[in-house]
Structures are given as structure tokens and as C-alpha cells.
Amino acid sequence: MLQAENTSVYLGGFVQPVFDAQTVFRQVMNAMARPGTITRFDALTTPPAPLISVTGSIAAALFDHDTSVWLEPAQASQPALTGWLTFNTSTKIVAQGFDADFAIVTDAGALPSLESFAQGTQEFPDRSTTIILQVESLDQGPRLVLEGPGIKEKAFISPSGLPDQFCEQCSANRQRFPRGVDLLLVSTQGLIGLPRTVKISRG
Amino acid sequence: MYVAVKGGETAINNAHRLLADRRRGDRSVPAMHLEQIVEQLGLAVDRIMSEGSLYDCELAALAFKQARGDMIEAIFLLRAYRTTLPRFGYSNPVDTNRMHIERRISATYKDLPGGQLLGPTFDYTHRLLDPALMGSQDVETPVTKQAAEQSTPRVSQLLTQEGLIESDGDLPDDHQTGDLTREPMEFPMARDVRLQALSRGDEGFLLALGYSTQRGFGRSHPFVGEIRIGEVDVEIDIPELGFAINLGRIRVTECQMVTQFQGSAKSPPQFTRGYGLVFGQSERKAMAMSLVDRSLRARELGEDLTAPAQDEEFVISHADNVQATGFVEHLKLPHYVDFQAELDLVRRMRSEFEAAQERDGNAGEDLEAAE
Amino acid sequence: MNTHGELATYNFAYLDEQTKRMIRRAILKAIAIPGYQVPFASREMPMPYGWGTGGVQVTAAVIGPDDTLKVIDQGADDTTNAVSIRAFFQKVTNVAVTTSTRQATIIQTRHRIPEEQLGENQILVYQVPIPEPLRFLEPRETETRKMHALEEYGLMHVKLYEDIARNGHIATTYAYPVKVEGRYVMDPSPTPKFDNPKMHMSQALQLFGAGREKRIYAIPPYTEVVSLDFEDHPFEVQTFKDPCALCAATGVYLDEVILDDKGSRMFVCSDTDHCENRRNEGHHGHLSGQALEAQQ
Numbered sequence: 035m036l037q038a039e040n041t042s043v044y045l046g047g048f049v050q051p052v053f054d055a056q057t058v059f060r061q062v063m064n065a066m067a068r069p070g071t072i073t074r075f076d077a078l079t080t081p082p083a084p085l086i087s088v089t090g091s092i093a094a095a096l097f098d099h100d101t102s103v104w105l106e107p108a109q110a111s112q113p114a115l116t117g118w119l120t121f122n123t124s125t126k127i128v129a130q131g132f133d134a135d136f137a138i139v140t141d142a143g144a145l146p147s148l149e150s151f152a153q154g155t156q157e158f159p160d161r162s163t164t165i166i167l168q169v170e171s172l173d174q175g176p177r178l179v180l181e182g183p184g185i186k187e188k189a190f191i192s193p194s195g196l197p198d199q200f201c202e203q204c205s206a207n208r209q210r211f212p213r214g215v216d217l218l219l220v221s222t223q224g225l226i227g228l229p230r231t232v233k234i235s236r237g
Numbered sequence: 238m239y240v241a242v243k244g245g246e247t248a249i250n251n252a253h254r255l256l257a258d259r260r261r262g263d264r265s266v267p268a269m270h271l272e273q274i275v276e277q278l279g280l281a282v283d284r285i286m287s288e289g290s291l292y293d294c295e296l297a298a299l300a301f302k303q304a305r306g307d308m309i310e311a312i313f314l315l316r317a318y319r320t321t322l323p324r325f326g327y328s329n330p331v332d333t334n335r336m337h338i339e340r341r342i343s344a345t346y347k348d349l350p351g352g353q354l355l356g357p358t359f360d361y362t363h364r365l366l367d368p369a370l371m372g373s374q375d376v377e378t379p380v381t382k383q384a385a386e387q388s389t390p391r392v393s394q395l396l397t398q399e400g401l402i403e404s405d406g407d408l409p410d411d412h413q414t415g416d417l418t419r420e421p422m423e424f425p426m427a428r429d430v431r432l433q434a435l436s437r438g439d440e441g442f443l444l445a446l447g448y449s450t451q452r453g454f455g456r457s458h459p460f461v462g463e464i465r466i467g468e469v470d471v472e473i474d475i476p477e478l479g480f481a482i483n484l485g486r487i488r489v490t491e492c493q494m495v496t497q498f499q500g501s502a503k504s505p506p507q508f509t510r511g512y513g514l515v516f517g518q519s520e521r522k523a524m525a526m527s528l529v530d531r532s533l534r535a536r537e538l539g540e541d542l543t544a545p546a547q548d549e550e551f552v553i554s555h556a557d558n559v560q561a562t563g564f565v566e567h568l569k570l571p572h573y574v575d576f577q578a579e580l581d582l583v584r585r586m587r588s589e590f591e592a593a594q595e596r597d598g599n600a601g602e603d604l605e606a607a608e
Numbered sequence: 609m610n611t612h613g614e615l616a617t618y619n620f621a622y623l624d625e626q627t628k629r630m631i632r633r634a635i636l637k638a639i640a641i642p643g644y645q646v647p648f649a650s651r652e653m654p655m656p657y658g659w660g661t662g663g664v665q666v667t668a669a670v671i672g673p674d675d676t677l678k679v680i681d682q683g684a685d686d687t688t689n690a691v692s693i694r695a696f697f698q699k700v701t702n703v704a705v706t707t708s709t710r711q712a713t714i715i716q717t718r719h720r721i722p723e724e725q726l727g728e729n730q731i732l733v734y735q736v737p738i739p740e741p742l743r744f745l746e747p748r749e750t751e752t753r754k755m756h757a758l759e760e761y762g763l764m765h766v767k768l769y770e771d772i773a774r775n776g777h778i779a780t781t782y783a784y785p786v787k788v789e790g791r792y793v794m795d796p797s798p799t800p801k802f803d804n805p806k807m808h809m810s811q812a813l814q815l816f817g818a819g820r821e822k823r824i825y826a827i828p829p830y831t832e833v834v835s836l837d838f839e840d841h842p843f844e845v846q847t848f849k850d851p852c853a854l855c856a857a858t859g860v861y862l863d864e865v866i867l868d869d870k871g872s873r874m875f876v877c878s879d880t881d882h883c884e885n886r887r888n889e890g891h892h893g894h895l896s897g898q899a900l901e902a903q904q
Contacts, residue, residue, distance in 0.1 A: 052620050056672040059632045063670070066639045067813045067828045068728075096636075098629050100419075135633070156757040160637035160646045183642050183789050184828035212791065216640045229640035229828075231789065245691035313656070320652040321624060421647030421822050424750050550748055560820050563657030564737070570659065570689050574682045574719045574878055577864055578781035578800040581846055586775055 283517025
């Protein structure tokens with residue numbers, strides 16, 4: 035769906051914060067619990083470009099002043115974008131990926147090394163970054179095979195715009211279990227969850 | 238002839254009705270007003286606010302009334318309300334040097350700047366029941382004097398001048414005060430979070446633990462450096478204004494326990510501190526808290542860890558009476574699914590045991606027969 | 609005097625939004641690390657600790673207006689605490705409630721997993737008293753956390769093996785430890801071990817909330833859950849000699865009911881919805897006819 039360019043940092047948040055946040059969270063939870071499934075919700079937010087509505091909605095549902103988010107340098111220098119995030123969620127924006135609870139990556143092809151984000155510790159593996167990765171599409175790219183918790187036998191996804199070494203990166207991420215990052219692939223079509231447990235191969 | 242038990246909902250509603258009736262009691266006796274509780278049962282209100290960690294006399298009185306005088310139930314009611322309140326910000330640390338003092342005593346100095354003020358204490362009352370209180374006779378107006386305008390320095394500051402007492406904590410200036418009601422607990426704790434846990438902790442539990450240190454389970458040679466009770470200002474910084482504004486006054490009890498310390502590999506011989514601060518007037522709690530605080534600093538000061546009161550995880554994990562009462566009382570909830578599993582197991586083990594005994598017994602008889 | 613007139617206005621599902629976000633973030637991490645206990649800043653709830661506050665907080669963070677909620681305790685919808693928790697959610701969310709396992713989208717439970725196989729559109733929320741499976745072997749959180757970090761579960765195996773040495777079998781009948789996806793040893797909450805196999809490759813998402821102990825953990829759907837055992841002493845579940853006295857079901861968990869002061873007893877389904885469905889479908893146990901007569 036097309037998205038109106040939002041020029042004000044004060045506009046474009048949830049209209050019904052309580053119910054919209056619940057709707058978005060539930061779909062994110064389903065996506066995480068069932069990797070490979072595309073989950074969807076209506077366009078509930080209109081964040082400034084290049085953020086898409088799905089990203090804006092996830093941010094509005096999960097970020098607050100107890101969270102920190104990493105943005106690509108090109109985005110972190112955009113007052114409209116950072117202003118929208120901080121006004122609508124109160125989140126802190128941090129300069130280092132390894133300090134971040136969340137990361138938003140709008141240029142999927144230039145996804146930094148997954149290792150550059152917070153991995154959690156062996157004692158507290160939950161203290162790791164969840165990366166929201168905006169991709170061109172969820173079903174127009176080369177086919178990937180997923181296995182692991184949440185998947186009955188195998189699941190197949192075809193996101194486009196991922197970096198070349200994506201499978202290798204995910205595989206290294208999985209090797210670090212229980213440490214590791216979790217990913218949400220998002221596009222205007224919805225989202226796919228890729229928790230650290232998922233095994234990805236080219237299919 | 239079995240009909241499954243139904244109607245839990247009706248039973249619950251009826252129980253609540255009965256509870257309301259018993260709470261009200263004899264209708265010919267006037268119902269209590271919250272003002273009466275606040276004014277005449279003030280120390281109960283103080284304890285509820287302190288362990289409920291919400292300063293609101295009226296709500297604490299309501300909780301006390303609703304709980305039929307059950308302190309822990311009242312504390313629970315206040316906590317469950319507190320948790321729903323939005324956070325607007327964190328106040329600046331209260332400055333007890335600038336307390337409007339009503340009571341202030343020191344056991345370490347006979348006289349000291351600011352003087353000893355007994356205040357409204359039970360300490361030297363003879364515990365003889367007073368029949369006069371059965372009626373509602375008039376009470377004499379108390380003798381008071383104008384409070385001193387200047388601040389009254391704390392005893393610990395007097396000792397600091399001599400360099401004989403450790404400094405007042407060593408948290409860095411940019412330390413963000415922890416809040417165990419907002420962040421998951423993690424051991425070992427920073428002292429600020431530990432003090433918060435103790436301040437919310439059960440008075441009886443801390444009293445017993447503090448007592449145990451006096452009896453030799455982790456002895457720390459304590460002296461009451463000072464107890465002060467009175468009102469302090471609560472201020473909050475408003476970044477937009479660039480200065481702090483006063484939100485009002487609260488009554489608190491502060492106890493600084495001074496304990497002799499012979500030195501260790503980590504620290505020189507000196508006096509060390511145990512700190513207690515609670516809402517309202519609650520000397521027993523503040524004293525017990527300061528004993529336990531000092532005791533829990535054993536590891537930090539390099540002392541041997543030998544006693545329960547020195548064990549942070551043990552003390553803090555069990556100090557919260559709302560948690561404790563919930564879990565102890567949950568045992569009255571149905572457990573018949575698990576009990577069924579245990580019944581089955583015990584029956585099985587019992588029959589195995591009896592079978593084995595029978596075997597052994599038979600073997601014994603055979604042996605006798607052979608002889 | 610009264611400035612507290614609005615005291616009784618609460619948010620949808622009771623919790624404030626900031627608390628919900630905190631719990632929701634913990635749930636997402638719990639799902640990503642199956643069986644690992646995520647610490648969370650559990651709130652004081654209007655029911656006592658130990659009475660389901662963890663489950664209630666998880667349900668409150670997950671539930672939406674379109675959900676249908678079922679609450680069970682000991683497998684039954686009509687036990688007092690189940691009634692009380694269900695009434696709480698009706699009051700603070702106004703969502704549809706049901707006793708039907710099939711119709712529910714969220715099932716909050718204490719001590720049982722429903723007999724009927726759960727589906728992909730369902731979430732099972734467990735109330736957990738002591739989330740740490742190693743707690744009774746090692747009371748210190750600081751120590752057990754290290755054990756999980758190092759995947760050092762020898763102590764648990766020693767304990768189970770001591771059972772076998774003493775009794776000839778493992779003497780744990782409920783809260784029987786499981787290993788999730790080959791990594792974390794997890795407490796399934798005090799469900800009878802009879803229910804353990806239902807956790808394995810469940811179609812439903814399973815979420816666990818421990819309020820007093822401030823932990824959330826999860827098992828995603830289609831996840832391997834293995835009850836700990838030994839090659840020479842494989843895990844086995846309880847069996848019952850007789851079928852349910854009311855619906856004649858076999859292979860289900862039964863409650864023992866004492867009928868009179870002479871100690872006569874009968875065994876009936878612990879899952880009341882399952883039992884009712886079977887009776888509606890025409891199954892009759894040996895005492896169900898008499899129950900009908902007694903009512904007439």
C-alpha cells in the first residue's frame with residue numbers, strides 16, 4: 035500500500051493506542067512463534083519515510099522510554115524520523131548496535147553484521163537486539179527453507195532485497211545460541227519473524 | 238450419586254457479602270470514618286504506607302478499614318493500587334538534614350548540636366492499661382516549642398569530621414536510582430535497590446533478622462548513632478523550568494546505625510553505617526532495617542559470611558510480606574491433581590515396601606524352620 | 609477530602625500500557641529462546657502472589673477484544689480460583705469467555721493441560737509458582753543461573769537417579785522437568801507428568817508466567833519437549849485402572865473423589881469440559897446413570 039508522506043513528528047501515531055498496540059503485538063508474537071508465516075495488520079501508523087507503516091506500528095507497539103533503538107547513520111541524522119520515533123514512543127536512540135534493544139534497518143542490502151548488535155550474555159541471552167529489517171517484498175525473492183521451533187517440518191519464504199551473506203549470517207547467529215539477535219522481516223505486505231533458533235538454507 | 242461441585246461463582250459472591258457484613262460488624266456501633274483511623278490509629282496507617290510504598294494517609298486508612306485491620310492485607314491493597322499509578326518522574330533525594338524534627342535521639346552522644354528531642358514516644362511509658370482511654374475524655378494540649386530554623390546536622394556528619402566513619406555511600410554521581418518495582422531483581426543488588434527492598438520489607442521479618450545479628454548470628458557491634466522523625470520536603474526537578482519545585486511534605490523516620498568495624502583486607506578500621514528510612518513514624522522498622530542493611534554489607538566490607546542476616550539473596554527474596562503471604566496462602570487453593578499423582582505414587586511405594594517386608598519376613602520364617 | 613473518586617477506573621486488561629509493553633517484549637524474547645526464563649518486572653496484581661499473578665499478567669498482555677478466554681484450575685472451569693480469574697478478565701476486558709476448550713483462543717491454566725488437542729490458533733498460558741526447575745536442588749538464583757548458562761544439568765540427573773536407586777523408579781509425579789529443543793531444562797509448572805507429552809510438538813503456543821518469581825518463558829508451537837529420563841528407566845506417564853466413572857473415558861487424567869465416610873471412591877475426569885462433551889456425545893460411565901437418577 036502507498037503511504038502518505040508524513041511531515042509532522044507529532045502525527046501518524048496509533049489512533050487507538052491500547053487496541054492498536056495489542057493488534058500489532060499479537061501479529062509480531064505470531065510471527066515470532068511461527069517463523070515463515072506472513073502475518074499482517076492494517077496500516078495503523080504513518081511514520082516518515084523511509085520507515086514503512088509496519089515498522090512504525092511495531093515501534094509504536096513495543097518501544098518506550100525503557101528501550102533503546104539503533105538506526106542507520108543515514109536515518110539517525112534525519113530529525114523528522116528521529117523526532118517521530120521519540121515523540122511517539124519516547125525511546126532512546128543509541129549510536130552503537132550493541133547497546134540497542136531494537137534496531138531498524140531500512141536498507142536491507144546494507145545490513146550490518148549481525149554480530150555488531152547486542153547478543154545478550156550466556157546468563158541473560160534475552161538482553162539482545164531485535165532487528166526490524168525492511169525488505170522489498172516478502173514473496174518475490176529467492177526461496178529460503180526454514181526449520182526449527184515454531185515450524186511443523188519446513189517452511190518456505192521468498193523475501194527480496196536481503197544481503198548476499200544473509201543465510202551465512204543467520205547460521206552464525208544460530209551457532210551462538212542461546213545468545214543471538216532476533217529478526218523481523220517487514221514489508222508493506224506484513225512481517226515474517228526469524229528468531230535466533232531458526233535454521234535458514236537456500237532452497 | 239455424584240453431582241460435580243458447581244456454582245463457584247455464587248459461592249464467591251456469597252462469601253464477599255458475608256465478608257462485608259463481618260467487616261461492618263454490629264450495625265448499632267457507628268461505622269469508622271477514615272479521619273478517625275488517620276488521626277487515632279496513625280502508626281498503623283504509617284506501616285501500611287511504608288510497606289505499601291505509597292504515601293497517602295487517606296488511602297492507607299481506607300485499606301486498613303477494608304482489610305478489617307489486617308495489616309498485610311491492607312499493605313497488599315495499597316500496593317495493588319500503587320502499581321496502576323502512572324510515573325511522572327522521580328523526586329530528588331530528600332534531605333533529612335533539613336528535616337522538621339519532631340523526635341531526634343542519639344545513643345552515642347550525651348548532648349549534641351540540635352539536642353536530644355524525645356518527641357511522641359512510647360519509650361518511657363509504663364505499659365499499664367489505661368482505663369481512661371475506654372472513654373473519650375479530653376486530652377491535655379501538648380507542650381511544644383518553635384522548631385529551630387537552622388538544619389540539625391546528623392550524627393554521622395559529626396563522625397565524618399574526625400574521619401572515623403566511612404563515607405556516605407560510593408555510588409557515582411550519574412547513578413540512576415534503581416526501582417525494583419520497575420526492573421527485575423538481580424543479585425547481587427546495588428545498595429539503593431536493596432534499601433528499597435528493605436524499606437518495603439516486612440517489619441516482623443526484619444525485626445527478627447536484626448535481632449538475630451544482636452544475638453551473635455553475624456554480630457556487628459551496633460550503636461544508634463541517631464534516630465530522627467519528622468517531616469521532609471519532597472522536591473522534583475522540572476527540566477522545563479530549570480529548578481526544583483516542592484511537591485509537599487512527608488513524615489519519615491530515619492535511623493543511622495553506627496557499627497564498629499575492625500578492618501579487613503578491603504577496608505581500614507573505622508565506623509561503618511547501617512541505614513534505615515521508612516515512611517511515617519516507625520522506629521522499630523527503621524532500626525531493624527538499619528541493622529539488616531549493615532549486616533548485608535558484609536561481603537562489600539570483606540567480612541565472613543556466616544549468618545542468615547548476611548545473606549542477601551535469602552533476606553531480600555523473603556522480606557516482602559505481600560509475596561510471602563500470597564505464596565504461603567496459595568497452599569489452600571486446590572492441589573488435587575498433583576495430590577492425586579502423589580497418592581498414586583505413595584500407594585505404589587507402600588505396596589512395594591509391604592511386599593518386600595513380606596518377602597523378608599517369609600525368608601526369616603524359613604530360616605527359623607531350618608534351625 | 610475525597611480526591612480518589614476515579615480510583616476504580618482501570619485500563620483495558622487492567623495493566624497500564626507501559627507494563628504491557630514490558631511484558632510483551634519479554635514474551636517475544638521468551639519465544640525466541642525456548643525454555644529460557646526471561647526476568648521481567650512483575651507487577652503487583654489485585655490477586656495474591658501465588659494465585660496466578662504471572663499467568664494473569666501474561667494473559668493481560670496478550671488478550672484483545674476479539675479473544676475468547678477459558679480459565680481452568682485443576683482442569684476444571686468451575687474451581688473457585690478459575691471462576692475468580694475469569695470474572696476478573698470479564699470485568700477488565702469484557703471479552704467473551706467460554707468453558708469450551710475448542711472455542712477458546714486463550715486458555716489460562718493452573719496444573720493441567722486440556723485433554724483435547726489444542727490447535728494452531730490457540731495460546732495456552734500457564735500459571736507458574738516456581739519457574740526454576742533446579743530450585744529444589746540449589747536454592748540460589750545466582751547459582752542456578754550459572755547452571756543454565758553452562759548447560760550444567762548434572763545435578764538434576766543425579767537427583768533423578770537417586771530416586772531410582774532408592775525407589776526403583778523416579779519419584780517425581782508432577783512438575784516433572786523437561787528439556788526444550790535440546791537446550792534448556794524447564795519446569796512445566798506443577799502439571800502432572802501425565803500432561804508432559806502434550807507439550808511436545810504442540811500446535812498451540814505455550815506461555816508461562818511466574819509473577820512472584822518474576823519470570824516469563826515460552827515454548828513455541830512445534831517444539832521438541834522431552835521429559836528427562838534414563839535409557840534403562842524411560843519416562844512414563846501415570847495410568848489409571850478404571851475409566852472415568854461419568855463418561856467412561858480412558859487415557860485421560862482422573863481425579864479421585866471420596867463418596868462417603870466409609871472411604872468408597874470413584875475416579876472422574878479432571879478436565880470437566882472434556883467429560884461434559886463426552887457425556888453429551890452419549891458416553892456413559894458406570895456412575896453417570898445414578899447421578900441422573902439422583903437429580904430427578
